[in-house]
Amino acid sequence: MLVQFLGAAQNVTGSCYFIQTEKYKFLIDCGQFQGNSSEIKKNLEPFPFNPQELDFIVLTHAHIDHTGRLPILTRDGFIGRVYLTRATASLSEILLPDSGKIHEVECENENKKRKKAGLDSIEPLYTVEDANYSLSFFNPIVMGKEIIINNDISLYFANAGHLLGSTHVYIKLNGKILLFSGDIGTEHSQILNPPEIPTEADYIFMETTYGDRLHSEMNNRFQNLYNIIKETINKKGTIIIPAFAVGRTQDLIYGLKTLIEKNSTSDSLLKIPFYVDSPMAINATKVYNKDLEGVKENIIKDINEKVHPYEFKNLKFITEAKDSIMLNKNDKSKVLISASGMCDAGRILHHLKAYLDNEKTAIIFVGYQSEESLGRKIKNEDSLISIYGKEITNKAKIYTIPGFSGHADQAELLNWIGKLKKHPKKIFLMHGDLKVTQAFQIIVENKYNYKTYIPKLYEIVEI
Numbered sequence: 001m002l003v004q005f006l007g008a009a010q011n012v013t014g015s016c017y018f019i020q021t022e023k024y025k026f027l028i029d030c031g032q033f034q035g036n037s038s039e040i041k042k043n044l045e046p047f048p049f050n051p052q053e054l055d056f057i058v059l060t061h062a063h064i065d066h067t068g069r070l071p072i073l074t075r076d077g078f079i080g081r082v083y084l085t086r087a088t089a090s091l092s093e094i095l096l097p098d099s100g101k102i103h104e105v106e107c108e109n110e111n112k113k114r115k116k117a118g119l120d121s122i123e124p125l126y127t128v129e130d131a132n133y134s135l136s137f138f139n140p141i142v143m144g145k146e147i148i149i150n151n152d153i154s155l156y157f158a159n160a161g162h163l164l165g166s167t168h169v170y171i172k173l174n175g176k177i178l179l180f181s182g183d184i185g186t187e188h189s190q191i192l193n194p195p196e197i198p199t200e201a202d203y204i205f206m207e208t209t210y211g212d213r214l215h216s217e218m219n220n221r222f223q224n225l226y227n228i229i230k231e232t233i234n235k236k237g238t239i240i241i242p243a244f245a246v247g248r249t250q251d252l253i254y255g256l257k258t259l260i261e262k263n264s265t266s267d268s269l270l271k272i273p274f275y276v277d278s279p280m281a282i283n284a285t286k287v288y289n290k291d292l293e294g295v296k297e298n299i300i301k302d303i304n305e306k307v308h309p310y311e312f313k314n315l316k317f318i319t320e321a322k323d324s325i326m327l328n329k330n331d332k333s334k335v336l337i338s339a340s341g342m343c344d345a346g347r348i349l350h351h352l353k354a355y356l357d358n359e360k361t362a363i364i365f366v367g368y369q370s371e372e373s374l375g376r377k378i379k380n381e382d383s384l385i386s387i388y389g390k391e392i393t394n395k396a397k398i399y400t401i402p403g404f405s406g407h408a409d410q411a412e413l414l415n416w417i418g419k420l421k422k423h424p425k426k427i428f429l430m431h432g433d434l435k436v437t438q439a440f441q442i443i444v445e446n447k448y449n450y451k452t453y454i455p456k457l458y459e460i461v462e463i
């Protein structure tokens with residue numbers, strides 16, 4: 001059989017494997033390229049197959065860099081099944097139409113510029129309608145059970161602990177076991193069970209995002225956050241936490257709830273309002289309360305007993321835009337958790353516009369800020385920040401708390417791959433910047449004597 005690497009090869013986005021045998025053609029993941037403009041351009045490259053010829057697609061988890069090119073395939077004629085977990089389906093029902101909306105808006109803005117320059121207009125990568133149509137092909141299956149796809153292929157999902165519903169995918173085909181790690185979670189998640197360690201596979205396709213580093217700050221992340229919030233409240237300031245709406249926001253709420261409730265009832269954090277101001281985060285939190293595969297037992301127990309892990313006394317979810325605007329009409333201390341996580345769009349922008357020029361404000365970053373993002377400029381403490389065409393002086397105190405990543409670090413990756421009963425024929429090292437993946441390759445080969453390979457984008461290998 002042939003495997004072609006259509007994304008996340010010597011890079012971290014666009015995950016997509018195209019597998020061909022004499023009888024079948026299918027994909028594992030169909031992610032969008034993200035990041036700088038040269039990466040984004042790769043989304044326009046045609047697929048090396050006719051979407052109508054694909055038998056099925058498997059999605060490892062709901063992050064757009066693993067799912068975001070699916071609407072292109074369904075629009076262009078794919079009519080097979082998309083296998084995924086129930087939670088991946090529910091979260092993709094939120095994320096894919098949102099991605100369609102972003103493409104529509106970006107295209108509209110680009111076309112305004114092109115019109116002025118006398119150039120032809122362009123079409124969006126896909127629309128909200130295309131994204132909604134792609135959802136109708138979802139075929140959720142459970143984790144931990146072998147599913148027979150046809151006479152020759154079976155599929156098995158194991159918990160990956162990276163995002164709600166995330167899985168490692170095992171495919172049995174032609175007497176071989178192929179394992180696609182998807183993104184590998186960390187053992188430090190408060191919400192998700194740790195990733196399931198593989199014991200057997202012939203070929204492994206493994207992510208290596210953090211193959212060169214250790215997350216030493218993980219254990220202190222919530223205490224650090226708590227301390228900064230407390231310090232800012234004492235100065236009567238407002239705290240703004242830009243957070244990705246799916247995953248990171250729920251992680252923050254649960255971690256804060258645990259700390260606040262552990263402390264005394266007189267805790268000053270109980271006296272100030274916390275707001276989650278992101279409609280997408282509100283919808284995602286509903287999924288976190290509903291689709292519980294891979295979730296820690298204590299959280300499932302809480303949900304069943306209606307203890308509500310993602311709520312606490314002084315936390316309010318803001319749905320209406322008018323209520324979101326009202327949050328900036330008083331200067332009382334508050335905590336605002338809002339999206340987007342990189343400050344490029346969404347309600348976070350008008351909060352930043354209102355509070356960035358106040359030295360009592362704290363902006364706390366708990367996630368990656370890409371090079372060209374507004375979040376990176378604020379994080380770098382640029383003195384002037386342009387929001388909605390207005391230059392705002394950045395007087396806020398800026399904090400970055402590491403350790404919130406949903407990816408395994410080097411030690412966890414080595415642990416994940418280190419329990420195999422016999423050596424796999426080959427391990428393909430994926431989903432990492434080249435230098436990082438090469439650093440991991442040296443370590444994993446020295447430690448376990450495995451045969452590894454770092455493929456190039458669009459390369460085809462025979463296995």
Ligand SMILES: [Zn+2]
Pocket residue numbers: 061063162163183
């Ligand atoms: Zn991911």
